[in-house]
Amino acid sequence: MKYTLLILSLVFIGFSCTKKEATFQREDGLNSFTVAGLEQYLKTLASDEFLGRMPFTEGERITLNYLEEQYKTLGLEPGNGSSYLQEVPMVEITTTADASMEVKSGKNKFSLEGFKDYVIWTERTDEKIELKDEDLIFAGFGIVAPEYGWNDYEGLEVKDKIVLVMVNDPGFGSTDATRFKGNTMTYYGRWTYKFEEAARQGAKGLLIIHDDVAAGYGFWVVQNSWNKAKLYLDTRGKNNYYCATVGWVSQPAAKKLFEAAGLDWASTVSAARQPGFKGAPMNLKLSTNLSVKAKFDKSYNVVGKITGTKQPDEYIIYSSHWDHFGIGKADEKGDTIYNGALDNASGTAALLELAKGFSSLKNKPNRTVIFLAVTAEEQGLWGSEYYAQNPIYPKEKTVANINIDGINPYGKMKDIVVVGIGQSDLEDYLNEEAKAAGRYTSPEPNPVAGYYFRSDHFCFAKVGIPALYTNTGIDHVEKGAEYGKQLQDDYVAKYYHKPSDEYDPTVWNLEGAVDDTKLLFNVGKRLAFETNWPQWKEGSEFKAIRDRYMKR
Numbered sequence: 001m002k003y004t005l006l007i008l009s010l011v012f013i014g015f016s017c018t019k020k021e022a023t024f025q026r027e028d029g030l031n032s033f034t035v036a037g038l039e040q041y042l043k044t045l046a047s048d049e050f051l052g053r054m055p056f057t058e059g060e061r062i063t064l065n066y067l068e069e070q071y072k073t074l075g076l077e078p079g080n081g082s083s084y085l086q087e088v089p090m091v092e093i094t095t096t097a098d099a100s101m102e103v104k105s106g107k108n109k110f111s112l113e114g115f116k117d118y119v120i121w122t123e124r125t126d127e128k129i130e131l132k133d134e135d136l137i138f139a140g141f142g143i144v145a146p147e148y149g150w151n152d153y154e155g156l157e158v159k160d161k162i163v164l165v166m167v168n169d170p171g172f173g174s175t176d177a178t179r180f181k182g183n184t185m186t187y188y189g190r191w192t193y194k195f196e197e198a199a200r201q202g203a204k205g206l207l208i209i210h211d212d213v214a215a216g217y218g219f220w221v222v223q224n225s226w227n228k229a230k231l232y233l234d235t236r237g238k239n240n241y242y243c244a245t246v247g248w249v250s251q252p253a254a255k256k257l258f259e260a261a262g263l264d265w266a267s268t269v270s271a272a273r274q275p276g277f278k279g280a281p282m283n284l285k286l287s288t289n290l291s292v293k294a295k296f297d298k299s300y301n302v303v304g305k306i307t308g309t310k311q312p313d314e315y316i317i318y319s320s321h322w323d324h325f326g327i328g329k330a331d332e333k334g335d336t337i338y339n340g341a342l343d344n345a346s347g348t349a350a351l352l353e354l355a356k357g358f359s360s361l362k363n364k365p366n367r368t369v370i371f372l373a374v375t376a377e378e379q380g381l382w383g384s385e386y387y388a389q390n391p392i393y394p395k396e397k398t399v400a401n402i403n404i405d406g407i408n409p410y411g412k413m414k415d416i417v418v419v420g421i422g423q424s425d426l427e428d429y430l431n432e433e434a435k436a437a438g439r440y441t442s443p444e445p446n447p448v449a450g451y452y453f454r455s456d457h458f459c460f461a462k463v464g465i466p467a468l469y470t471n472t473g474i475d476h477v478e479k480g481a482e483y484g485k486q487l488q489d490d491y492v493a494k495y496y497h498k499p500s501d502e503y504d505p506t507v508w509n510l511e512g513a514v515d516d517t518k519l520l521f522n523v524g525k526r527l528a529f530e531t532n533w534p535q536w537k538e539g540s541e542f543k544a545i546r547d548r549y550m551k552r
């Protein structure tokens with residue numbers, strides 16, 4: 001009798017142990033994801049009352065209050081000590097550029113027209129920037145990439161001069177898939193990289209020659225930022241060097257400059273794609289002025305967490321930017337509010353749904369799950385950059401980042417797109433979850449555009465944290481892939497960064513978004529229940545960074 005009791009109680013203890021042993025359960029929490037839930041968050045964040053969610057404005061205050069309230073309602077703990085906020089010190093720099101720029105070539109003079117021919121601004125906080133007969137140097141792509149044996153600055157004296165470079169990288173449009181990454185844009189192809197490199201070289205200025213295809217967007221996107229306020233991190237006291245002026249020239253204007261310099265456009269541009277190309281001074285002198293207003297202020301990331309039960313000091317970070325462009329230039333219909341419904345009220349809504357999913361788990365996760373709504377993405381990924389440079393949770397202890405910037409508004413898709421395919425093991429997790437859901441993953445349809453470098457996960461990647469970023473699939477369940485691709489092209493043409501990016505319940509269909517969010521939920525959930533550390537794959541430009549500090 002005694003023995004039976006003992007055995008029985010052992011069985012009981014054993015049973016309750018296995019019950020307590022929290023493992024990944026694919027179905028746990030999935031029921032909490034609903035179209036209505038997602039829609040409610042999305043509708044609110046994208047409403048006119050939120051004033052386009054611009055940092056430093058009333059729109060920010062309303063957004064922060066709303067997010068903090070939702071975090072609390074969903075049972076998230078404060079993610080930054082006792083606070084849900086992380087302060088991000090920033091500076092808003094408003095450049096007013098002269099209406100034109102004077103170009104001198106020998107005795108000849110002509111001028112380029114601001115906005116139409118070029119768009120320039122400064123990252124400096126000086127009140128006035130004067131460009132007076134500054135030398136212009138053509139420096140190919142403006143890239144220094146030791147791993148590709150490429151250095152466009154080698155032997156060029158660019159200190160205190162203006163550098164003119166091409167957009168994208170030499171792999172783009174080449175028939176050689178091993179040159180950089182072929183048509184897939186590398187970080188070297190991004191304008192942000194080119195600005196940073198020119199500053200490292202001590203250049204006074206940098207102009208990038210625009211190209212619709214190579215840039216991935218039209219010149220109008222660049223023109224949108226003409227004489228507009230821009231945000232940067234406040235780096236006072238840090239002694240960082242910034243170029244006096246940076247910006248873009250249109251391709252027709254660049255051709256004019258080439259002609260004035262006596263350079264043949266086609267042959268120079270094609271020579272610049274070849275290894276060993278040497279840039280040269282163009283013997284042109286540029287003059288123009290910029291006046292500058294700098295306003296120091298603070299914006300905020302919103303951070304909440306669910307503390308893990310077994311490895312609470314290991315972190316999975318979901319991120320999504322809450323900001324958009326606020327109130328600006330009216331569109332054809334007279335609308336001035338940039339609601340950013342898809343970009344990124346939708347991703348922030350998904351972040352809240354994910355928090356709801358994790359809160360609803362029967363088994364609490366082993367690792368800690370962080371929900372990070374970041375600021376100032378649209379102005380240069382600043383909220384995530386600040387977090388990455390000033391992490392609340394150490395990068396050595398951060399397992400992965402999963403970022404959401406835009407969700408699928410088009411209804412159910414068979415596929416989900418992995419942006420930056422081949423980067424990390426996280427895509428294998430996604431593959432598996434997609435398969436389990438009867439779906440599949442596909443590579444991004446437009447790898448040329450460099451989307452892997454264009455949202456907040458990139459700031460995590462730059463400090464070595466494996467980061468997953470997905471996009472809406474194109475294989476529409478009812479209407480097929482052609483239709484799906486058409487929808488996305490339409491979005492870029494009609495809605496992207498325009499006041500018309502609004503939530504319209506008669507057009508949007510969030511069923512596919514719920515499916516995608518569930519996949520991202522299950523990827524994060526698996527990570528939160530296991531002890532594995534996903535890695536960057538061989539060939540990723542971020543692998544070495546991670547390995548450097550994770551070597552034990």
Ligand SMILES: [Zn+2]
Nearest residue numbers: 343344377405
């Ligand atoms: Zn976005």
